[in-house]
Amino acid sequence: MKPDEIRKLEVYLRKKFELENIKVKARPRKDDSAEVYIGEEFIGVIYRDDEDDDDLSWNFQMAILEFDLEEA
DSSP, rough: OHHHHHHHHHHHHHHTTTOOOEEEEEEEEEESSEEEEETTTEEEEEEEEOOTTTTTTTEOOOOOOHHHHHOO
16 A cells, blocks of 8 residues: 555544554565554554455454453
8 A cells, every 4th residue: 555545544543543642664574564562562454455446445453352341
């Protein structure tokens, strides 16, 4: 993903989740996705979906491990 696209996604996620410490970072050797962090903690990946020329979208994938729920 391009830097301006990553910046726009970061702004969107910060507003949507009301969290100023969300960061979106480029992935090494991947140009179709970016990593999402809250502070320094990795929480998921955003994938760019441009297969349909008329409908550009991004998909956010976050795994929740069982031990994460135990901390809640």
